[in-house]
Each structure stands twice: as structure tokens, then as C-alpha cells.
Amino acid sequence: MSKNKTRSLRMITMAIVAIVIILGSAWNIGTGSLSAFGLGNIDAICPLGYLETMVAGRDIMGHLLIPFFVIIGLTVLLGRVFCGWICPVPLVRKVLTNKVDEPNEGSLQQVSRDGEIVMESCAKEHCHTEKNLSSGLIILGITIGSSAIFGFPVFCLICPIGLIFATVFALIRLIGFNEPTLDLIIFPIVIIVELVLLKKWCTKLCPVGALLSILSRFNRNLVPTVDRSRCLEESKGVKCQQCRSACSLDVDIKNGNGAGDISDCTKCKECADNCPVHAIRFPWR
Amino acid sequence: MKQDKKISLTRPSRRTFLKMTGGAAVLLGLGGVGKIIPREALLRPPGGQDEASFISRCLRCDRCRSVCPTSAIGLAHLSDSILDARTPVMKFHLGYCNFCNKCVEVCPTQALKPFDIETVKIGFAKVQKDICIAWDSSGCKVCMSACPYQAITLDEQGRPVVDPKKCNGCGICEKVCPALVLRTYIGGDIRGIKIAPIAGGEESV
Numbered sequence: 001m002s003k004n005k006t007r008s009l010r011m012i013t014m015a016i017v018a019i020v021i022i023l024g025s026a027w028n029i030g031t032g033s034l035s036a037f038g039l040g041n042i043d044a045i046c047p048l049g050y051l052e053t054m055v056a057g058r059d060i061m062g063h064l065l066i067p068f069f070v071i072i073g074l075t076v077l078l079g080r081v082f083c084g085w086i087c088p089v090p091l092v093r094k095v096l097t098n099k100v101d102e103p104n105e106g107s108l109q110q111v112s113r114d115g116e117i118v119m120e121s122c123a124k125e126h127c128h129t130e131k132n133l134s135s136g137l138i139i140l141g142i143t144i145g146s147s148a149i150f151g152f153p154v155f156c157l158i159c160p161i162g163l164i165f166a167t168v169f170a171l172i173r174l175i176g177f178n179e180p181t182l183d184l185i186i187f188p189i190v191i192i193v194e195l196v197l198l199k200k201w202c203t204k205l206c207p208v209g210a211l212l213s214i215l216s217r218f219n220r221n222l223v224p225t226v227d228r229s230r231c232l233e234e235s236k237g238v239k240c241q242q243c244r245s246a247c248s249l250d251v252d253i254k255n256g257n258g259a260g261d262i263s264d265c266t267k268c269k270e271c272a273d274n275c276p277v278h279a280i281r282f283p284w285r
Numbered sequence: 286m287k288q289d290k291k292i293s294l295t296r297p298s299r300r301t302f303l304k305m306t307g308g309a310a311v312l313l314g315l316g317g318v319g320k321i322i323p324r325e326a327l328l329r330p331p332g333g334q335d336e337a338s339f340i341s342r343c344l345r346c347d348r349c350r351s352v353c354p355t356s357a358i359g360l361a362h363l364s365d366s367i368l369d370a371r372t373p374v375m376k377f378h379l380g381y382c383n384f385c386n387k388c389v390e391v392c393p394t395q396a397l398k399p400f401d402i403e404t405v406k407i408g409f410a411k412v413q414k415d416i417c418i419a420w421d422s423s424g425c426k427v428c429m430s431a432c433p434y435q436a437i438t439l440d441e442q443g444r445p446v447v448d449p450k451k452c453n454g455c456g457i458c459e460k461v462c463p464a465l466v467l468r469t470y471i472g473g474d475i476r477g478i479k480i481a482p483i484a485g486g487e488e489s490v
Contacts (some may be wrong), residue, residue, distance in 0.1 A: 005374050005413045030352025035344040036393040043393040049344045053394045058340040061394060135301050142309045150316035157315055158369060162345060169347055173360060177379060178473060181362040183370060204301070205308060 006269040007100055010084060014091040021165060026172050033165040034087075035156070046161075047071050048208045051144055072215055079219040080212045084266030086188035088164050089202060092197050100170035100200055101248035101268065130261050132203065133217075136210030143207040155207055160194045163187045197246065203249050205258075216263040222283055223262060224271060226254055230279035255279065291480050294362035319368040326482035327365065328375040328454070330358050331382060332389045332397040334483070342396035349388035349397060355380035357456060358388060375407060377456030378474040382407060384455070407454030408480040410436070410447045416464050417477030419444045425467075428458035428478050437478075445478065452479045 019035075024031030029039075036043045045067050054061060075082070084090075090100045146154040156162055167187045172178040194201050202209055231254070232238040244252045251265055252258035272280040326336070330349055333339040350358045350373050359376035361369040375382065384405065389397045410428075418425040419439075428445055429437040436451035437458060464477035 023350045025347055028351050028353070028356070030348050030391050032346040032348035032351065032391070032393075035346035036348055037394070038348070038391070041390050043348075043391075045393050046344065048347075050344075050394075053342045053344060053396075057338065059342075063395075064393065075469075088358070135305060138305050139308060146309075146312040150311075150320055151337070152319065152368065153341075153344065154312050154316040154319065156344060157319065158311075162371075165347065166345065169350075169360065169371075173287055175358075175378075177359070179359070181364065184361050186363055191293050204304060212331065221299070231383070285386075 006273055010268060011091055011094065011100065013085045014088055017086050018088050018091065018165075021166055022172075025165075025169055033169075034161050035036075035165075042070065046208070047075075048143065048211050049153060049156060051108075051211075052147040052155060055148040056151050056153055075212050075215040076218045077221060078267070079216045079222055080209065080264065080266040081222070082212055083202065083209050084268040087161060087208075089160055089195060089206075092160075092164055092191065096196055101270065102122075102200060104245055104248055104250050105123050105199075132213065132264055135204060136213050139205065139207050139210045140214070153212055158190055158194070159208070160191050160201065160206075161208065163191050167191070168232060193229055213264050216265070217261075219263060222267050223265065223281050224253055227279045227281065228254075230277050231275075232277055232279075240276070242274045242276060243271035243280055246270040315367070316395045317391045319366075322366050322368070323404065324366045324369060326484055327361055327369060327372075328377075328408050328480055328482050330373050330375060330388045330397055331384055331386075331407055332392075332400040333373070334406070335398070339396045339400075340368060340372070342394040343372050344394055344396075346393065347371075348391040348393065349373045352387045353380070354387065355383060357382050375454075375456060375472070375480065377480050378460035378476055379460075381457035381460045382455045405453060406483060407456070409449045409452040409454050410456075410458050410478050410484060411481045412445055412478050413448060413464075414469075415474060417445065417462075418464055418467060420477070425463065425477075427461050427463055431457050431461045433457065447478075454483075456480050 021031065021033055021037065031037060031039060035049050036045045038044055039145035043064070045064055047068055050061070050064055050068050070184060094100045143155045167184065170181055170183045170187065174181070174184065198205060228234045232240045233254070243254065244250065244258055247258070247260065247270060248268070249260035249264040249266065250258035251262060253262065253271060267282070270283055272282055295317060329336070329339055357375055357377060358373045359374045359379065361374045363370040373388070373426070384402050389399055391467035412420065414420045423443050426439060426445065429439060433455070434451050434453060436448045437445050438448065440446050458478045459476045459480055462476040462478050465473070465475050
């Protein structure tokens with residue numbers, strides 16, 4: 001029941017954001033896309049896009065510092081809410097594969113084994129699951145470095161968030177101005193490669209997520225807490241791990257053994273909704 | 286807690302390393318291809334004539350295209366080049382530029398820079414002699430009457446001639462040109478007069 005409720009709610013907020021952007025574009029209001037969404041000269045700029053253009057154009061662009069820091073502040077305050085509730089990628093993934101979030105394959109294997117083996121393998125090597133943070137830093141470095149080398153925001157060319165809206169805009173141009181273009185075929189292909197063929201886009205590869213994840217290290221709000229007296233593992237000694245396997249980012253909120261840290265949490269609430277004894281709580285509801 | 290920190294600093298596994306190398310290769314390849322593939326000069330919205338600066342800053346966010354009150358701003362496509370796809374270009378067969386400055390206002394990264402309305406030049410008009418009605422029959426002077434800057438005059442045979450000094454590439458001549466309608470061309474953007482980009486733009490100045 002509640003399982004699908006949060007997920008539907010997330011899809012609804014994503015859809016609302018997407019629809020507002022599409023209407024703004026179709027009715028020529030000039031609101032832009034998630035790369036820069038705004039009215040007049042006020043923009044909610046993509047923080048990664050800002051960093052890319054900053055190094056590509058060798059210019060700090062002082063007028064963008066305020067929106068940039070507002071977005072940093074919001075991320076510190078709310079964590080990776082963008083990834084779980086605003087970004088259109090999960091919505092499009094739902095359309096393409098009927099799954100909202102990427103499956104957490106890493107922990108599923110461990111869950112299927114019985115408790116002792118998990119503990120054993122954990123002690124040897126599995127416990128040293130490499131964290132998403134280290135790969136995130138490298139990804140961010142590559143993204144910003146390539147912009148600095150070539151002098152234009154390279155990642156923006158293949159960013160699935162940008163391409164999803166670019167496809168919509170190309171459709172609007174096709175309908176409104178009879179402009180057929182190859183883009184309408186190529187952009188969806190790139191999106192499918194990124195979201196369907198590369199199964200771990202959001203978890204391992206997305207530089208926007210990596211940037212938000214690093215900023216979320218300072219996030220202390222909206223964090224799930226485990227009521228250990230109710231948790232099956234703690235109170236009854238049953239190997240459960242449902243919370244971890246439900247988390248697409250492999251955050252192990254109980255023991256911290258997953259690849260994801262709590263700073264990777266996108267507040268999707270899947271862990272709480274999948275807990276058989278409702279031992280996980282988010283600060284809201 | 287201490288162990289946590291240790292874990293977060295472990296070096297990437299081979300699989301992650303391969304993924305990272307793949308990602309780096311894709312981005313470096315894309316950047317290289319984007320730079321190497323020859324690009325034709327495109328008609329940018331006013332304030333975007335310094336192409337090098339423009340392309341380094343444009344986020345392809347769609348704000349300028351969407352805000353344009355005359356629908357003169359359209360989108361470049363992949364067929365123009367990978368680098369130009371989704372960037373704004375002027376589509377003067379759909380609308381003309383009245384230099385209202387709205388696109389510059391909404392551009393978040395100043396890819397479109399504030400311009401001086403007296404000196405700004407988007408491009409300049411070129412009569413397409415094989416298409417222009419006045420050039421092979423006579424009588425049409427629609428573009429001349431439409432030009433707000435008196436940049437188009439008629440020669441002795443009544444054919445339009447553009448004064449490149451007065452023309453700022455606003456595109457109203459291209460917008461009003463009736464060649465497509467009056468002749469039997471197929472294809473929406475054929476016009477007897479077209480705005481051409483100023484080669485090299487302002488970056489050489």
C-alpha cells in the first residue's frame with residue numbers, strides 16, 4: 001500500500017516539474033529547462049553546468065554565484081532530494097523499463113545467502129565495498145576537466161536530463177514549426193543507452209548525482225533513522241537486509257556496509273516502505 | 286566510525302576503474318570530436334556573435350529560444366554539428382529580430398552578452414539572385430519597403446541591393462520575402478534574400 005504511495009508521489013512531483021517545463025517551452029514563457037530554470041534574470045542553474053561553463057569560459061560569472069550557493073545550501077539542507085523527486089530520469093526509466101529506480105544488485109546476492117555466509121564474506125572482502133564517493137569524485141573531475149580542456153561544457157552534450165528535455169523541445173519544434181530532425185531519433189537512443197544499457201547510471205556514473213552527493217555529505221536533515229528495538233535483525237536475529245536491498249544506491253543505513261553512504265540518500269523512502277516491521281522512519285510522516 | 290573512513294578511501298576496484306576510464310574516454314572523445322569536426326558559422330541571437338565565447342558558455346537550456354517574442358530564435362540540430370546541436374540559431378523565415386534584449390536578459394551564463402543596439406550585427410542580408418523575384422523578372426520590392434534601417438535600395442533595373450553598413454541582420458527582409466509563396470518552390474525556408482553570418486564574427490576584432 002504505502003510502498004506504492006511514496007513512489008507514486010515521487011513520480012507525480014517529477015511529472016509536475018516536467019510538465020511545467022514543457023508548458024513553459026510550448027507557450028514561449030522562457031522558463032527554460034532544468035539546465036537553467038527561471039523567470040527574467042533569476043535562474044535556478046544546474047550547479048554542474050555552472051561549474052562546467054565556469055572552467056570552459058574561464059570566468060567566475062559573479063551573477064550566478066547567488067543561485068549556485070542557494071542550490072548548494074538547499075542540497076546541504078535537503079540532501080539529494082533532486083535525484084529522488086525532481087530529476088526526470090526515473091520517470092523516463094519507468095516508461096522505458098517499467099522500473100523507477102535502478103536495482104540494487106550488489107546486496108541482493110548477499111541477501112540470498114544465509115546469515116553466516118554473509119557475515120563470513122563480509123569479514124573477508126565484501127565489507128570493503130568501495131564507496132560511491134571515491135568514484136563520484138573521479139567522475140566529477142573528469143567532467144569538469146574535459147570542459148576545461150576543450151573549452152565547452154562537454155558533458156552537457158550527453159547529459160540525459162538535458163537530452164530528455166531536448167527531445168521534448170525538438171518535438172515542440174516539429175509540431176509547431178514543421179522542423180523534422182535527426183535529433184528526434186539520436187537523442188532518445190543516447191538516453192536509452194545511458195538509462196537502460198548502462199544499468200548503473202544514477203548510482204555510479206551521473207556527474208550531477210556525484211556533485212549533489214558530495215554536497216550532501218553535510219546534510220543532516222531528512223535522514224532515515226532505524227528503530228533498532230523493532231528491527232528484525234536486531235530484536236529477533238533474523239537476516240533481513242530488506243532496507244539495503246530496496247535502496248537503489250546500496251545505502252546500508254544500519255551498518256554502513258553498502259557502497260552508498262547516507263549522503264547518497266535520495267529520500268525516496270523505499271527502505272522505510274519495504275521494511276516488514278516499519279522500523280525505519282523519515283522525519284516527515 | 287573509524288572503519289567507515291577507511292572504507293571510503295579504499296582505492297577503486299578494477300571494474301570501477303574500467304568504468305571511469307570508459308567515462309573519461311567518452312567525454313574526451315566527445316570533446317575532441319566536437320572540436321575537430323568542421324563547423325559552419327551560424328546565425329546566433331544578438332550578443333552571441335563571439336562564437337568561441339558563446340560555445341564555451343551555452344548550456345542549451347532553451348530559455349532564449351522560448352522567450353523570443355517573434356519566434357526568430359530556433360534550435361541548431363545535430364546535422365549542423367555535435368557541438369552546435371540544441372544551441373540557439375536565428376530562423377529568419379519564421380520571425381525577425383527587434384532587438385528586444387529578452388534573450389540576453391534570460392541567458393543564465395552570458396553566452397549572449399549585453400549588446401549595443403547601434404553597433405550589433407547578427408549577420409547581413411544577401412540577395413539570392415537565382416531566387417529573388419526582382420532579379421529575374423521585376424516589380425517586387427517587398428524587402429526594400431520592409432527594411433527599418435533603409436539598408437536595401439533598388440538599382441536601375443529595380444533589383445534590391447543591400448548596404449552592408451546599414452544592415453544589422455535583423456532578418457525582416459527574409460521574413461517578408463514572398464519568393465517561396467509566389468514561386469513554386471517546395472521547402473519552407475527558401476527566400477530571395479537571406480541573412481548570412483559575418484564570417485569570423487567579432488572575435489577577430
